[in-house]
Amino acid sequence: MNIHLQNGTIKLENPPYFIAGGAVGGQKESEGPLCDFLDEFSSDGRFDRDTWEKAESEMQKHALYFALNRANLDKVDFIFSGDLLNQCTASAFAHRESNTSYVGLYGACSTFVEGLCLSSVFLSSQSAEHTAISASSHFCSAERQYRYPLNYGGQRPPTAQWTVTGAGAVIMGRERGIARATHVNFGKIVDMGIKDANNMGAAMAPAAFETINAIFKDTNTKPNDYDLIVTGDLGFLGKKLLCDLFKKEENIEIPNIIDCGEEIFSKSAQDVHSGASGAGCSACVFSRFILEQIKDGRWKKVLFAGTGALLSPLSTQQGESIPCICHGIVIEV
Amino acid sequence: MNIHLQNGTIKLENPPYFIAGGAVGGQKESEGPLCDFLDEFSSDGRFDRDTWEKAESEMQKHALYFALNRANLDKVDFIFSGDLLNQCTASAFAHRESNTSYVGLYGACSTFVEGLCLSSVFLSSQSAEHTAISASSHFCSAERQYRYPLNYGGQRPPTAQWTVTGAGAVIMGRERGIARATHVNFGKIVDMGIKDANNMGAAMAPAAFETINAIFKDTNTKPNDYDLIVTGDLGFLGKKLLCDLFKKEENIEIPNIIDCGEEIFSKSAQDVHSGASGAGCSACVFSRFILEQIKDGRWKKVLFAGTGALLSPLSTQQGESIPCICHGIVIEV
Numbered sequence: 001m002n003i004h005l006q007n008g009t010i011k012l013e014n015p016p017y018f019i020a021g022g023a024v025g026g027q028k029e030s031e032g033p034l035c036d037f038l039d040e041f042s043s044d045g046r047f048d049r050d051t052w053e054k055a056e057s058e059m060q061k062h063a064l065y066f067a068l069n070r071a072n073l074d075k076v077d078f079i080f081s082g083d084l085l086n087q088c089t090a091s092a093f094a095h096r097e098s099n100t101s102y103v104g105l106y107g108a109c110s111t112f113v114e115g116l117c118l119s120s121v122f123l124s125s126q127s128a129e130h131t132a133i134s135a136s137s138h139f140c141s142a143e144r145q146y147r148y149p150l151n152y153g154g155q156r157p158p159t160a161q162w163t164v165t166g167a168g169a170v171i172m173g174r175e176r177g178i179a180r181a182t183h184v185n186f187g188k189i190v191d192m193g194i195k196d197a198n199n200m201g202a203a204m205a206p207a208a209f210e211t212i213n214a215i216f217k218d219t220n221t222k223p224n225d226y227d228l229i230v231t232g233d234l235g236f237l238g239k240k241l242l243c244d245l246f247k248k249e250e251n252i253e254i255p256n257i258i259d260c261g262e263e264i265f266s267k268s269a270q271d272v273h274s275g276a277s278g279a280g281c282s283a284c285v286f287s288r289f290i291l292e293q294i295k296d297g298r299w300k301k302v303l304f305a306g307t308g309a310l311l312s313p314l315s316t317q318q319g320e321s322i323p324c325i326c327h328g329i330v331i332e333v
Numbered sequence: 334m335n336i337h338l339q340n341g342t343i344k345l346e347n348p349p350y351f352i353a354g355g356a357v358g359g360q361k362e363s364e365g366p367l368c369d370f371l372d373e374f375s376s377d378g379r380f381d382r383d384t385w386e387k388a389e390s391e392m393q394k395h396a397l398y399f400a401l402n403r404a405n406l407d408k409v410d411f412i413f414s415g416d417l418l419n420q421c422t423a424s425a426f427a428h429r430e431s432n433t434s435y436v437g438l439y440g441a442c443s444t445f446v447e448g449l450c451l452s453s454v455f456l457s458s459q460s461a462e463h464t465a466i467s468a469s470s471h472f473c474s475a476e477r478q479y480r481y482p483l484n485y486g487g488q489r490p491p492t493a494q495w496t497v498t499g500a501g502a503v504i505m506g507r508e509r510g511i512a513r514a515t516h517v518n519f520g521k522i523v524d525m526g527i528k529d530a531n532n533m534g535a536a537m538a539p540a541a542f543e544t545i546n547a548i549f550k551d552t553n554t555k556p557n558d559y560d561l562i563v564t565g566d567l568g569f570l571g572k573k574l575l576c577d578l579f580k581k582e583e584n585i586e587i588p589n590i591i592d593c594g595e596e597i598f599s600k601s602a603q604d605v606h607s608g609a610s611g612a613g614c615s616a617c618v619f620s621r622f623i624l625e626q627i628k629d630g631r632w633k634k635v636l637f638a639g640t641g642a643l644l645s646p647l648s649t650q651q652g653e654s655i656p657c658i659c660h661g662i663v664i665e666v
């Protein structure tokens with residue numbers, strides 16, 4: 001049986017395995033440093049569909065296809081999935097022909113890690129043999145839903161992050177695989193009163209601090225006990241704030257941290273201001289880049305923390321601050 | 334350990350308990366046949382807040398407060414929650430001060446049962462001691478988001494369902510309670526090509542058929558093995574279609590079925606066309622009415638199936654059909 005630890009971390013009795021992943025993206029993603037870790041890209045971001053929203057569904061479907069192929073599986077028992085579109089339609093339409101039990105999630109950019117954590121609980125309790133977890137975002141569908149019509153050409157402030165056009169999917173299972181999920185932590189909502197929807201990194205950093213710190217305490221570990229700590233997606237500013245918080249509150253340095261929002265685009269060659277974001281960002285970066293580095297022995301113990309800003313355009317218009325969340329998972333070879 | 338059965342049902346090894354529930358609603362709900370099963374109602378639907386969306390958050394917070402009180406608990410380990418608003422903000426804002434691990438869901442009107450099913454897997458695997466599940470909807474926030482501004486006074490066709498202004502919350506636990514969850518089934522997405530967003534009952538009935546039939550097969554049961562089968566929310570039309578489907582496909586009659594969308598308003602005295610709907614409908618009806626009837630010994634074995642239409646206004650505008658889902662849970666004293 002699993003054990004629910006003092007600060008909310010669940011210790012998994014039968015740690016499930018990560019088997020394989022798939023990732024697809026758009027043109028900009030294919031020009032970034034992780035281009036070799038995309039199975040497919042669409043130069044016009046449309047994936048042969050007539051709207052951005054339909055393209056986003058298509059991406060998630062393709063990512064799952066590549067993940068299943070790489071795992072040598074036809075089918076899984078459950079799909080855990082979500083995205084940023086209103087009513088999470090990218091995910092529902094992606095998986096409507098899958099004939100597979102479907103668990104719809106909303107955790108904004110934390111959705112992918114939320115799915116990994118839920119899937120881990122399902123597998124460790126033998127509620128499933130194999131599961132899939134997928135998430136997506138699309139720059140164009142997100143811009144017009146959250147901000148301005150694309151043609152308007154709105155100016156982005158330096159603190160803004162660029163929504164990734166991409167989807168990632170991972171297959172997990174009970175019996176075999178690359179590495180195992182040993183602990184999961186579903187975060188608490190943290191709202192520090194920040195109201196600037198163009199500065200999500202600052203809003204999300206305290207949530208990341210809470211969850212990562214809870215895992216450190218519950219597992220009696222420190223940053224150096226991990227080969228890598230990955231956040232997704234705080235961006236440049238948010239990652240710096242997270243490190244500052246750990247220094248100030250716990251006197252802990254985190255030298256071994258990377259953020260998915262920093263990795264997917266080149267800071268010098270691709271102008272994305274404060275980095276990348278979007279539910280597809282950490283899904284894309286983890287599903288192949290991180291997972292294959294683990295497989296190749298580069299990292300043996302990884303803490304993966306997915307952050308999400310649980311606002312909506314309407315909540316911002318109504319003067320609300322930004323509630324944030326971070327879910328975390330510990331992965332060990 | 335749990336067992337994953339052939340048609341997707343999970344048999345829970347340590348069936349968790351339903352402990353207590355809370356429900357709140359608006360004026361119309363307080364005038365309906367289930368008025369005695371509301372802990373609180375707001376005559377102007379605002380719950381002392383200045384927008385409908387903030388009122389919806391407030392409802393979910395209050396429902397959880399009443400549920401916790403009735404369960405004699407201060408706190409739970411996890412909250413599973415969701416709603417119909419874009420980016421599920423009613424739920425995130427409701428629980429941002431709860432200081433509790435939060436699992437954000439999107440399953441449209443199936444969200445509440447999705448949460449019950451997830452919570453059951455968590456409790457049965459000892460990943461938690463106590464959990465809360467909550468969901469909400471608000472007629473006014475839903476109308477303006479999905480359809481027309483309220484002042485426009487749009488005409489509703491006879492197949493339309495009326496979105497409930499209400500929230501329900503249930504507390505579950507490992508050790509004691511009213512009744513136990515023995516089986517859960519996370520449904521597959523079913524899309525029969527229906528495109529009329531004013532006829533959700535017809536779109537959702539095939540999904541309900543799939544999931545309820547899967548539970549019948551996996552547990553080797555028939556309608557008469559249950560004291561009650563509850564769907565939420567097919568409405569009058571959808572429930573009839575579901576019964577027709579069972580008759581036609583399986584030659585099974587279901588005399589003992591009720592639908593939450595039929596129960597909450599009076600068909601004769603309150604004009605709601607094809608019944609009620611909304612994530613808050615089944616949450617509200619189950620959390621007190623159903624649960625307290627079970628407690629009082631009226632029903633000993635109940636199959637509760639929550640249906641959801643996973644569309645968005647945008648997917649309808651883009652000519653898409655309506656993907657639907659149904660999650661089911663078996664409850665036994």
